[in-house]
Amino acid sequence: MKIILTQEVSGLGAPGDIVEVKDGYGRNYLLPQGFAIAWTKGAEKQVSLIKRARAAREIRDLGHANEVKDQLEGLKVSLKARAGDGGRLFGSVTPAEIVDAVRAAGGPSLDRRRLELPGHIKSTGAYPVRIKLHPEVTASFNLNVVAA
Template structure:
């Protein structure tokens, strides 16, 4: 089955890539999850639009990735959230909230899908967060979750 990826799928490809997958994987997982669209001649014309959007938010090269890594590791990121008396949060911290906190702290604009969290963040404290900026560059920073 030939499909066009609309989002990054690890081990398969990036948005805009045309890939060949097994029928069941495409029909039962990739298409229903919105990770891909079926390949047609009309859809193939949309690939250029998807790739242009991808290039706009993509890290340009290895030097740019290292520059962003330096900016990110120099920033102290703190996120204020509502929490109960025992330090447990009302809900959990999402990648979108972390990206907003990095931007508010003066850091670079990040793609929330590239964040690697240590798990679900449901309590106050300090958490290590990794960001995969480039296939060869991964930045690390500490996220301090504090009571609002």
């Protein structure tokens, strides 16, 4: 089955890529979740719009990705969240909250979809967070979740 990705799917491709996948994977997962659209000649014209939007928020080049990596790795990121007794959070920490915390700590503006979390963050403490800035550059920083 030929599809056009509308969001980044790890191990498969980036938005705007035309990929060939197994019928069941495309029909039962990628299409219903909104990660892809079925390939047609008309839909292929939308690929240019998706790629143009991706280029606007993409890290410009390898040098820029390394600059952002250096900036992130020297950053102390702290996030306040409501917690109960024992440090258990009411809910969990979302990637959007992490991106806002990085920006509040003086870091660069990041794309929340590129964050790689160590599972669900549901309690206070320090957590390693990785972000894929460029196909060749991955940065990591520590996120400190504290009770509000």
